Amino acid sequence: MTESFLPHMNGVTGSVLQILKHLERTGHEAHVLAPDAVGIPTEISGAPVQAIPSLPLPGYRNVRVGTSSAHRVAAALRRFQPDIVHLASPFALGWRGALAAERLDIAAVAAYQTDVAAYTERYGIPATTGIAQTHIARLHRRATLTLAPSAESAHQLTALGVDRVRRWGRGVDAERFHPSRRSEELRASWGAEVVIGYVGRLAPEKQVEDLAVLDGLLGTRVVIVGDGPSRAKLAALMPRALFLGHLSGDALAAAMASFDVFVHPGESETFGQTLQEAHASGVPVVATGRGGPLDLVRMGIDGWLYRPGDLDDLTMRVRDLVGDQRKRRALGEAGWQAVQGRSWGSVCDQLLGHFDDAIGLRTVDSALRARRVTRPEAPAVVPGRRWSRYVALGDSLTEGLCDPAPDGSLRGWADRLALLLAARGGLHYANLAIRSKRVRDVCGIQLERALALRPDLVSILIGANDLVGRAVDVRLIADQLEQAVVRLRDSGADVLLVTPFLPRRRAARIYARRFSAFATAVAGVAARTGAILIDTDMHPTLPDRPNWGEDLVHLSSRGHRFLAYRAGEVLGVPHADALGALDAVLHENEPIGAGLWWRRHALPWVWRRLHGRAAGDGRVAKHDDYVYLGRSSAQRDVPVA
Template identity: 35%
Template sequence: MKPTELRVALFSGNYNYVRDGANQALNLLVGHLLAQGAAVRIYSPTTATPAFAPIGDLVSVPALALPGERGEYKIGLGLRARTRRDLADFAPNIIHVSAPDMLGHAALTYARRRGIASVASLHTRFETYLRYYGVGFAEPMIERLLKRFYNRADRVLVPSPSIRTLLHQWGVTTGIAIWSRGIDHDRFHPTRRSLDWRRSLGIADDEIALGFLGRLVKEKGLGIFADVTAELRRRGVRHKVLVVGKGPAQSWFAEQAPGAVFAGFQSGDELGRAVASMDIFFNPSVTETFGNVTTEAMAAGVPVVAARATGAVDLIADGVDGYLVAPTDVAGYADAIERIVADSDLMRRLGESGHAKAASYRWDTANQAVLDTYLDLMKNRARCPS
């Protein structure tokens, strides 16, 4: 089969209404598939005020907003009659689901009942979110549900080897392939660093800008981040917390990290400038599957201190291009950051090593791996029809 014979129905819980790493990857994937001649149609909840214009043909599906402080997110209500008619008219030969929600389950059921090839990609460690909202006891149950979900697909795509290992530990027996990630190397580069921009935020040239990048939600490790900065203050380690991003936990985080500078949401070349203007990137999150923000910091020549968890362990060689620390070890994080602050040569070496390693992450290569997975799956099904 050729790429031009593929008809891919992609199901997403959030294709473009809130910007995040997962939907950025999905949009870039669709762009690559379209460029190779494949037909693609996307089914996702939408909003009247999307975060960015979608790549490809986007069909809005019925959805409800999540309750509580995460109301910016929506959950698709399965495959309603109108969506089914549109899907039947499109006549896909591959169904790709990107979230284990009601819509994703319904799409896999649709594929299985009609003998359509199916692929599920994993983007977020949803099971870890529960520990940040007081219901961590339910994590094993969520893992069992996720195991069932991914075992229903014909092939699973994960962004890193550590996530493949995790799924095997859960008992996922479906074939697993790697869909890595890429970087815009023009945007994320050491030359984007701007002392003028730092000064405009009140960060002195001789201050260490300890950076956070991402949505301000508790599951990104904000509590640990605040505890570590408090420990650094107790030790007298001079630094200024630089926060790039926004989200519902911003007010809470501002109280927990007094003196932090909030640069707000940044995009495009302004985002590249913000990342390169950090001195150390600190990522204590354990919810990452790959860590796009980590590779962006590495590409910008910024040394990284991160949780020894999925995603980061695939990217960072401890002591070579950054430091990995046990996820809740506040003193260990502070030791690593203090070590870098105290040694400018070490800071430079770590940054240069990370920049060199990040050069291998290319979107074209990553997305071609997905296309190759589609084609291999179709070839196997043609050879061994069910």
Template identity: 45%
Template sequence: MRVAIVAESFLPNVNGVTNSVLRVLEHLHREGHEAMVIAPGARDFEEEIPSYLGFEIVRVPTIKVPLVNSLPVGVPTASVTLALRSFQPDIIHLASPFVLGGAGAFAARQLRIPAVALYQTDVAGFSTRYHLAGLSLAIWEWTRTIHNMCQLTLAPSSPAIAKLEKHGINNVRHWGRGVDTERFTPAKRNPGLRRRWDPSGRKSIVGFVGRLAAEKGVERLVSLSGRPDIQLVIIGDGPERTYLEELLPDAVFTGALGGDKLAEAYATLDLFVHAGEFETFCQAIQEAQASGVPTIGPDAGGPVDLVTEGYNGLLLDVATFSQDLPAAADYLLAPERHRELRRNARDGVADKTWEALGEQLLGYYENVLEQTRRVPLTFFGPRPELPLWAARALGGRSY
């Protein structure tokens, strides 16, 4: 099978979209399939990689977006269609399509190649955190246009599926995320790292892992700041870091970590907290659980499927998250239940392997290809009209 992946984000930028694309590429490589990636170029100070596992990476120009300039956005150009036409894929995989992925969806329709869209980013939700709530309707219109041009949409959680269906998106199926339980394991717990974070040796270590951006809601951890029995550890980087360092002066900020250092950091936590309500999945929660760390998340979005209350953590109401957090932390950190919660967290992700998720994804590809073989003309349906504002944003080009 020949698979073309059009990704809104890719290396050297690391986030949930990039990580899932890497795992898909690794599975395709293991199974002997061919692939290529179309992705945004690197920022000025970063080095691009020309290939991954031998798969070609086609880069498009990038722009910086105000407020989220740590995430380069790929500019749709004619090279998207040209690269797809040259590669001649059997199927096109759109990873979190919105800007570059939107061009990929129109190119797929023009070339009459079936496409599968993976919903991974709640752009409409993010807009509210960036004081752009008035754009929400337009964002959903564009999202609906992109996804309904595809033969299948895959969403990572039951709340995400419900939201997509509510907004008129058809043919939605579930595809979650795997977790590397060999890399993320309680065995990576590091007493030396713990002493560096808490020289007193008497505090519980409560942490967050992720991009430090407005949509992550890290400021809600302020209700734990200043407690003599808790050491906050913030792992990650992003545009909100300076603000958060001022808000949480007693927290340890490690910057972005990866590989074994990230795995050690997870395993050394006593409690993981993720406060952002716009996660379509929240891979960080799964990585914390694989590391044997109980988790607190919002009662919204992807965490609803990952956190079983009282078994591996707690879900808190978004509106009162910060106020409820101290009592929730005390409950989960209580010595009489913390050990069992750690064991439950690890046990709950034991079967969530990337190999199983990769096989499920290939099954979805095959289903789409079989459907297009049976109804090669009607399955694509009429070509949708490109919204005027989107046509202008794409420079008036036809895809």
């Protein structure tokens, strides 16, 4: 389901077309629901196109808004019986699609591609911005999974309370957009020594009027490709600029490659597809330092980012490239190199992986409804937040059992998370977790030591050993945990709470109800105390066999890596999702632990239980004080009480 489709061509339409090609190429069956418009095709890439009744968008008549009810959309889905519903840039029609998918218990993936709230401000109707933000949050929380194209858009969504946000960028057609498309004949017709180019919609949200400061630069000409409601106003504002109107296909590729500098001033870009196309064409980019461009432009390597709204800075960045041909070539070459691994094929393969995740999460949602609880709110992490002192509390999972380091010592998800956090500028790290410990231990000895260390971040994963006991009072241990979290929060520390989890084994089912009840209670603790929550029920692949060690009780190295990167995501570690995907690929042939499970693990555990003993008796924490993780020793000293 897409808010925009042919014959209206834009970034949303373009990505949908690429997805349909990939689905056809990989043997999947697709069906398209899109707003009706004159010239809309009935089929594309083997997928039937169902035109939904629509109305023109006021002030932008070639953009149509779908008007079908959720009931009619549900009827269309029921006829097709999809495994997944993909909502492309959902807002109006996408809202009805989200409702229909939920009604039919079908997983829905919402691809965030348009910052509608920012558009309302640009179009001079800021009173509706709050309404738009509320609608965006409500819609994306209805979806099973949300895909954000950039780090900043992911943070925007999280700030609105949207959970389950995954990163998914856009591919680029590196065969069509290529430096070889550069045309000296075309450049001669433009009549300028240096060409400053722009490609995109001519509308208020694109801020093309900012290019007027470049219209009189000596020896240059501004060439603008695109059309829209602002064209007449822009032509009057920039009399020396050349307006080529809408171009597509080879004509667009030739124009793009014939630019010397590509400039994009829009501050509401969730991604910035034309920036990728400029890089693929070997052209350096100057863009505003906000939104999608932050992920696409590397300062001084393949372009420049200027301070949002600072037109003097924009002019200075463009002058820097206009006056230095060698620099333009070097930055253009670097941009071309950067996009070579971003083919639409690889990007759409990632999308299929997200589809699989969403289908798994849909079963989680069904279980949550059976528990009569709602999905937890997204953690309120400030973008760019950094911590300098991190303490991990817990039991064997946090100690790192079944995750050996090359030197034979134990490392676990918390150790791996500490390394991710340290990469942002160094970190003092302590791990107080000891195997076999229970909630009372974390809320007692471990808590007191943690408070003495005065951390600014504390992680707690505890409860499994209580929940597999002969009898357990879930409310009591949840209350104990909440008291500990309150004390840590009162000390000024952020707290990361992780719900305990079970492997996907028949024997584990007898504890499922307890674990579910405790997870619900922990979610409540997080909501009341402002703690950051990882509800592991939201990650349905965690119980899978490859994530568990030989003893079938503790996470394997693969499982510890998985949990560490999920924690990195919720804590706002840059590119944690991409790093996790890369790590998974590097270890995809890692063997699954197997062995004499009963003799090595089950019987010793039973023996200890019968004799009232625990594996952690007499053990001490592996990092009872801070160790410094980082390149520099200048900041190693940290005051502790």
